Amino acid sequence: MKNIKQLLGIGLMSFTITAVSACETKSKNSNTEPLMAQVLASDEKPDNNTVKIALLLDTSNSMDGLINQAKAQLWDIVNKFTHAKCSNEARPKLQIALYQYGNDNLSSREGYIQQVLNFSSDLDEISEKLFSLTTNGGEEYCGTVINTSLRQLEWGKNPDNLKMIFIAGNEPFTQGKLNYKDAVTDAKEKDIVVNTIFCGNYDQGVNSEWKKGATLTGGEYIAIDHNRQVVHIDTPYDDVIIRLNSKLNKTYISYGALGQSKMRLQSEQDANAEAMEEVVMVKRAVSKSSRLYSNSSWDLVDASDDEKFDVSKIKKAELPRELQGKTTTEITAYIEGKKSERTEIQNEIQKLNSKRDAYIATNQKEDATGQLENAMLKAIEKQAAKKAYKWE
Structure with a gap:
């Protein structure tokens, strides 16, 4: 676990949701952003990639x-x-x-x-x-x-x-x-x-x-x-990946003004993907297991990846119900537990997807x-x- 330090560093993990790289003009943060997701200009670092x-x-x-x-x-x-x-x-x-x-x-x-x-x-x-x-x-x-x-x-x-x-x-x-x-x-x-x-x-x-x-x-x-x-190819790994996606969703800990609405949005987009085709849900689950699916503006697990994150600075009212009344030590332990669980699930999805890709490569017709x-x-x-x- 990285050292838990300061309040405002979470924005460094999440600022690419609303801004471009630091050498360019940055978008203004929405007033609905929780305080933990704000970025101080002095803390921003160049991002050339x-x-x-x-x-x-x-x-x-x-x-x-x-x-x-x-x-x-x-x-x-x-x-x-x-x-x-x-x-x-x-x-x-x-x-x-x-x-x-x-x-x-x-x-x-x-x-x-x-x-x-x-x-x-x-x-x-x-x-x-x-x-x-x-x-x-x-x-x-x-x-x-x-x-x-x-x-x-x-x-x-x-x-x-x-x-x-x-x-x-x-x-x-x-x-x-x-x-x-x-x-x-x-x-x-x-x-x-x-x-x-x-x-x-x-x-x-x-x-x-x-x-x-x-x-x-x-x-x-x-x-x-x-x-x-x-014509999509069904693989022996699809159902397992979809089940793992459901488990993955349970590792998110919403916080702040965005928390609950973003949790609903996550669920809604799962439903949209699944309504199209099962394979679309599988591909979305794979994306959710990747580094590009980062939600530090509303999820405490992603937010805690920043070295300046300090859970003790979060207002109690911004915490989810299951963490209300908990001590800082208890909240930290809970976040770490969910983080460990998420990493395990994401790794399993990635392993299964590698097998899925190999299966498709063997069975897919050209230009399909x-x-x-x-x-x-x-x-x-x-x-x-x-x-x-x-x-x-």
């Missing part, structure tokens, strides 16, 4: 298949970065932002565009926002949504950060008053790679300039069948994985290599 991905998804009538693939395959992207290392051997953090465009329910004055989520490392929040998306017919302005994401998001100027946009849709890339060439040129100047995913025939995407939209920044152009039904998953993972690997990332 952040992957930033903005998903720009067409939510017009024809895009239900795309949205469903995004919901299902978020966890593949997360699990990919679990095994990433930077050139300095550090493990990168992952932040994802989400935009929707081309939906009649959105404001015409804004170009039928909406920022659904700013850069976030909160995997439950990212899942929640993806599941909130619904489709409706509209005008699809690719140049405008790219430009909006460049203006609104804090991309930063750190050359070590891997920064990518993935824009997916099925109408001509040239629609709208803002020329997409201006938008992607701006992205390239900011060291942001634009990858385009055309939902339809490859040549049709080329003819409607989706390919050019990518190549101008050194990005990837991919055409996918967004309505394709992916998700179309959106394939498109994004291939682009990520290629562009990460330029930043000296490696996978293990």
